[in-house]
Amino acid sequence: MVQSYALSGQKELNKSMNTELRKNITWVGYIDWTVRDFHGYTAERGTTYNAYLIQDDKTALVDTVKAPFGHRLLQNISNLTSLNSIDYVVCNHAEPDHAGALPEIMAALPNATLVLDQKCMDALSEHGDMSGWRTKIVKTGDTVTLGNRTLRFIETPMVHWPESMFTLVPEEKLLFSMDAFGQHYASTQRFADEISLGTVMNETRAYYANILMPYGKQIAKVLKQMDTIDIEMIAPSHGLIWRTHIAELLEAYGNWAAHQPKRKILVIYDTMWESTGEMARAILEGASLNDVDAQLIHVRSSNLTHIATESLEAAAIAFGSSTLNNGMMPMAAAVMTYLKGLRPQGKAGFSFGSFGWGRGGPEAVHDFMESMKWEMLREPLKSKYRPSSEILDECRNAGRMLAEKAKEMA
Ligand code: FEO
Numbered sequence: 480m481v482q483s484y485a486l487s488g489q490k491e492l493n494k495s496m497n498t499e500l501r502k503n504i505t506w507v508g509y510i511d512w513t514v515r516d517f518h519g520y521t522a523e524r525g526t527t528y529n530a531y532l533i534q535d536d537k538t539a540l541v542d543t544v545k546a547p548f549g550h551r552l553l554q555n556i557s558n559l560t561s562l563n564s565i566d567y568v569v570c571n572h573a574e575p576d577h578a579g580a581l582p583e584i585m586a587a588l589p590n591a592t593l594v595l596d597q598k599c600m601d602a603l604s605e606h607g608d609m610s611g612w613r614t615k616i617v618k619t620g621d622t623v624t625l626g627n628r629t630l631r632f633i634e635t636p637m638v639h640w641p642e643s644m645f646t647l648v649p650e651e652k653l654l655f656s657m658d659a660f661g662q663h664y665a666s667t668q669r670f671a672d673e674i675s676l677g678t679v680m681n682e683t684r685a686y687y688a689n690i691l692m693p694y695g696k697q698i699a700k701v702l703k704q705m706d707t708i709d710i711e712m713i714a715p716s717h718g719l720i721w722r723t724h725i726a727e728l729l730e731a732y733g734n735w736a737a738h739q740p741k742r743k744i745l746v747i748y749d750t751m752w753e754s755t756g757e758m759a760r761a762i763l764e765g766a767s768l769n770d771v772d773a774q775l776i777h778v779r780s781s782n783l784t785h786i787a788t789e790s791l792e793a794a795a796i797a798f799g800s801s802t803l804n805n806g807m808m809p810m811a812a813a814v815m816t817y818l819k820g821l822r823p824q825g826k827a828g829f830s831f832g833s834f835g836w837g838r839g840g841p842e843a844v845h846d847f848m849e850s851m852k853w854e855m856l857r858e859p860l861k862s863k864y865r866p867s868s869e870i871l872d873e874c875r876n877a878g879r880m881l882a883e884k885a886k887e888m889a
Contacts, residue, residue, distance in 0.1 A: 497558060497559060503533065504533050504653065505534075505559060506530075506714075507530050507540070507556055507559070508531075508552065508555075509528050509548040510525070511527060511548070511665060517576075520690070524664050526665055526718065527665055528545050528548065528577060529542065529661075529714065530543055530552055530716075531655060532556055534559070534560060535625035535626035536626030536627075537625040537626060538560060538567075539565070539566060539567040539569060539625055539630060540567070540588075541569045541571065541630075541655045542569065542655070543570075543579075543580040543584050545579045545580065546579035549579075549584055552584065553583070553587050565588040566591060567593075567623060568585065568588065568591045568594065569630065569655075570593060571644045571645065571646055571655060571716070572599070572640060572642070572658060573595075573599050573606065574640055575606070576717075577716050581603070582607060582608075591613070592615050593614045593615070594614075594615045594630070594632075595614065595615075595642075596616065596618060596642055598634075598641050602640070617644075619633050629648065629649060629650060631646070633647060633701075635657070635701045637694045638657075638659050638691065638694055643657055643658070644657065645657060645659070647708060649708075651711075652709050652711035653710075653711070654710050654712070655715075656713050656714065656716075657715065658690060659691070659701070659715060659732075660683065660721060662679060662683045662715075663686060663717055664679070666719070669719065670720050670722055671718075671720065673719075680731065683718075684735070684791060685785075685788040686717070688788045688790070688791040692787070693820070693822045695735070696736075698732060702732060702736065710725060734792075735792075738824040738825045739792075740794035740795075740825065740885070740888050741772070741793070741889050742771045743772040743774075743793045743885065744766050744772070744797070744881050744885045745789055745790060745793045745795075746759050746762050746763045746773070746774070746776070747786060747798045747799070748776075748831075748832075749778045749779060749799070749801065749807075749808040749811040750799070750801050751803065751833075754801065754833035754865050754866055755799045755801045755862075758831050758832070758860070758871070759777075761866070761872075761874035762797050762799075762831065762877055762881070763775045765874065765876060765878025766878035766882040768886070770886070771882045771885050776789065778811055778813075779810050786814055786818070787818060787821055790823050790826075794827065794885035795826060795828050795881045795882075796826055796828040797830075797831060797878070797881055798815070798848065799830065800840040800844050801840050802832060802838060802841070805837045806843045808840070811844065819850065819851055826854070827853060827854040827855075827856055827884045828848055828854075829855060829857045829860060830848060831859065832861065833861070833865075834861060845859045856877075860873060860874060
């Protein structure tokens with residue numbers, strides 16, 4: 480017997496949360512208002528796990544949600560149709576924020592076939608037991624006909640995992656883009672045009688910087704494929720759905736994928752007793768030219784997510800650390816390790832910092848920057864204990880050089 484998930488008292492409320500994208504194509508996901516630490520990503524505004532129900536002659540569910548919220552997804556579906564009526568569940572991405580609820584969902588949908596690519600099958604079978612599930616393996620160009628609408632699949636490896644896939648409904652010019660074009664943004668609105676464009680683009684930039692930055696080459700390939708597709712709506716698996724500003728969104732993604740810098744510099748630092756802090760402020764002073772966006776970031780007053788987001792479009796970065804135990808300060812090292820993993824490319828910069836009886840802070844930063852293949856503008860700028868007025872002048876000059884370099888690059 481199939482369990483009932485429709486809660487009578489909540490039915491009207493749940494119905495109102497189910498937003499129609501097109502006739503009989505409905506958002507049925509879950510809004511996670513309270514998450515703040517998304518595997519290390521600081522999600523200041525929470526997030527959503529988007530799932531979509533397409534009701535035609537056949538009925539398809541596109542993507543699911545994180546494991547704890549599977550019953551919510553089933554309630555949302557139940558308010559629209561019988562769970563027996565679901566013919567297909569499309570899994571565009573095996574990561575647990577979208578596929579974690581699949582065991583609960585597949586158990587609750589007795590007539591559903593899971594549609595996925597071969598790499599997704601491999602990944603899911605290594606995450607858990609799929610025995611008893613009906614599956615259909617698809618590849619780029621394959622289609623599933625629902626009636627008046629068709630699902631067409633486009634494999635998008637490494638956007639964000641090897642098995643990632645887009646699902647297009649060509650008759651509706653609607654693309655289900657999984658992680659791509661998404662944002663961690665919880666709200667009662669479902670469409671990007673219902674909030675300010677600046678806010679949604681900032682969240683889209685943060686998402687790209689922290690999740691997709693390492694995969695610029697693969698994203699550029701996908702964007703090229705998208706040039707040939709007529710799209711009026713992009714429905715990602717996190718955050719708001721795009722039905723306007725699609726050209727701007729694709730252009731921004733193109734620039735980010737190409738590591739296109741802006742006239743922007745960052746002075747990022749950690750400091751023990753403010754010697755490195757004084758140097759950072761002198762560098763910023765030198766770098767504050769009229770037409771360059773210069774920002775000062777103290778790593779322990781910020782977070783990894785914000786620093787990676789601001790680094791995405793920065794042409795040049797000065798990074799400083801005091802010396803602790805012959806190396807960088809621990810949070811400076813955390814930032815460097817995180818940035819190195821995200822592989823920001825085509826940047827220029829230099830390191831700076833203070834030392835006392837031991838050495839190694841600014842040198843360790845320099846080595847990290849070099850290992851990311853950034854253009855090193857000078858040797859580490861160092862101060863023994865307190866920076867003298869000569870050292871601070873040198874910092875101002877180095878800041879000016881950094882800003883001039885940013886102007887040359889963008
Ligand atoms: Fe939102 Fe790569 O999962």
